Amino acid sequence: MMEPSKHHQRHQNKTKKKWFLPLILSLLISTFLILLSVIVSSNSPSQRWHHHHRAPVPKEVVPRFVESKLKISPTSTHLVPRIAYLISGSMGDGESLKRTLKALYHPLNHYAVHLDLEASSKERLDLANFVRNEPLFEKFGNVRTVVKANLVTYRGPTMVTNTLHAAAILLNEAQDWDWFINLSASDYPLVTQDDLLHTLSSIPRHLNFIEHTSDIGWKEYHRAKPVIIDPGLYSVNKSNVFWVSEKRNVPTAYKLFTGSAWMMLSRPFIEYCIWGWDNLPRIVLMYYANFLSSPEGYFHTVICNADEFRNTTVNHDLHFISWDNPPKQHPHFLTVDDYQKMVDSNAPFARKFGRNEPVLDKIDTELLGQNAVGYVPGRWFSQANSSITNKYSGIRNITDLRPGPGAERLGRLINGLLSAENFHANQCS
Ligand SMILES: *[C@@H]1O[C@H](CO)[C@@H](O)[C@H](O)[C@H]1NC(C)=O
Ligand SMILES: *[C@@H]1O[C@H](CO)[C@@H](O)[C@H](O)[C@H]1NC(C)=O
Ligand SMILES: *[C@@H]1O[C@H](CO)[C@@H](O)[C@H](O)[C@H]1NC(C)=O
Ligand SMILES: *[C@@H]1O[C@H](CO)[C@@H](O)[C@H](O)[C@H]1NC(C)=O
Ligand SMILES: *[C@@H]1O[C@H](CO)[C@@H](O)[C@H](O)[C@H]1NC(C)=O
Numbered sequence: 001m002m003e004p005s006k007h008h009q010r011h012q013n014k015t016k017k018k019w020f021l022p023l024i025l026s027l028l029i030s031t032f033l034i035l036l037s038v039i040v041s042s043n044s045p046s047q048r049w050h051h052h053h054r055a056p057v058p059k060e061v062v063p064r065f066v067e068s069k070l071k072i073s074p075t076s077t078h079l080v081p082r083i084a085y086l087i088s089g090s091m092g093d094g095e096s097l098k099r100t101l102k103a104l105y106h107p108l109n110h111y112a113v114h115l116d117l118e119a120s121s122k123e124r125l126d127l128a129n130f131v132r133n134e135p136l137f138e139k140f141g142n143v144r145t146v147v148k149a150n151l152v153t154y155r156g157p158t159m160v161t162n163t164l165h166a167a168a169i170l171l172n173e174a175q176d177w178d179w180f181i182n183l184s185a186s187d188y189p190l191v192t193q194d195d196l197l198h199t200l201s202s203i204p205r206h207l208n209f210i211e212h213t214s215d216i217g218w219k220e221y222h223r224a225k226p227v228i229i230d231p232g233l234y235s236v237n238k239s240n241v242f243w244v245s246e247k248r249n250v251p252t253a254y255k256l257f258t259g260s261a262w263m264m265l266s267r268p269f270i271e272y273c274i275w276g277w278d279n280l281p282r283i284v285l286m287y288y289a290n291f292l293s294s295p296e297g298y299f300h301t302v303i304c305n306a307d308e309f310r311n312t313t314v315n316h317d318l319h320f321i322s323w324d325n326p327p328k329q330h331p332h333f334l335t336v337d338d339y340q341k342m343v344d345s346n347a348p349f350a351r352k353f354g355r356n357e358p359v360l361d362k363i364d365t366e367l368l369g370q371n372a373v374g375y376v377p378g379r380w381f382s383q384a385n386s387s388i389t390n391k392y393s394g395i396r397n398i399t400d401l402r403p404g405p406g407a408e409r410l411g412r413l414i415n416g417l418l419s420a421e422n423f424h425a426n427q428c429s
Helices: 006-041 045-054 094-104 121-133 135-140 158-173 193-200 219-224 267-275 280-288 298-305 336-344 358-368 405-419
Strands: 083-089 110-115 143-145 179-184 187-189 208-213 226-229 242-247 258-266 319-321 349-351
Touching (some): 094 187, 121 143, 143 158, 187 358, 193 405, 267 298, 280 298, 319 336, 336 358
Antiparallel strands (some): 226 242
């Protein structure tokens, strides 16, 4: 260190006088205040002493909200897994949403339903009343309406925030589920929940079904470089995303992945995304705030850049979707002509269906065996009691499953995926 010059010392002496008195004064005052607070707050000094020096750190408390990269939540040990569904829709989707919800209903699962802010408040109220008044939902308490509806912009990041919002609600209100599935009102199941839960009960619960690739191709120029703004992030009224004239570079801090917007994610991975004990999910979320069609990339990029999770990916979206070849922006609406292809795909879900599309009735009768009020009977209640919505007498043991032909189809798909020779080569490549 340098010696202070004479001039400097003299200056210091002078200033010393200026601050010396206030310093002493404030020291005295604070000492007095500390003493006062100690005297006032202590009724029994011995207890305080004990508390200060021996307060044990409770062993059970696992710090979930602080950074602890090594701690991935364990998967559940229930015999039968449970699924947390988000079913969302927009203006005019109320009826198809109810239909999809009933077709997917099983007492073991959890459901969040959401109609976005574009739907009228009457329509949203109608859905909320339906959920509240349906005797089965009331009995099992496993269907929730997202009351604080979100503004969701088509192709904007508000689609991802809406999905994360529902996942957070489902995590907060029901922790006993194993997978999260995000559907829309224009999706429909091709297997019963008994089929699905039965097939899933024999596979590891840390697996994430997400179709993905790092070969982003044309998307590098058309998606990764342009910068978009989603007015849904700050405006009360709905309007389209718009483009900023500046372009940006492709990220170098992590690798971009892209794929299908439909997926089935494990609870440990959802916790990682929502609770954020690593910064990656947050950083990537903010990056995707300016990315067109972020649902086709956000979860893919997070999962493939997290070492703890990349080996849990299964490269499939569990959906039958009919695209043009090569794919254009929108998938085809499915009709009766696609029925056989849907069944042969062995996929548990298909999209997208128009409202009251006749092929849905065919699926109801031929694949799901739906009853008169729209529920799919399983082992938990029988078809004979279609008045189940009025009486609970027909409900049996809800963890008992009755797998049918759908379980065989789905089993073929999943076994094929998990035993494929290129299974590991297909993970995050
Ligand atoms: C939003 O839309 C409503 C109804 O269309 C309109 O009355 C209101 O003025 C709009 N608000 C803004 C800030 O544009
Ligand atoms: C979730 O569901 C919506 C349908 O409401 C869909 O548009 C979106 O792309 C889905 N995927 C993700 C990752 O949010
Ligand atoms: C993931 O799998 C690869 C190859 O199979 C292996 O080298 C790597 O150690 C695995 N990573 C983790 C975190 O298990
Ligand atoms: C249907 O419900 C009635 C009572 O409402 C019950 O007696 C009957 O056993 C049920 N049938 C089946 C097949 O569970
Ligand atoms: C319900 O079914 C499961 C699976 O078949 C069985 O393990 C369980 O003991 C049954 N519970 C009751 C109360 O019968």
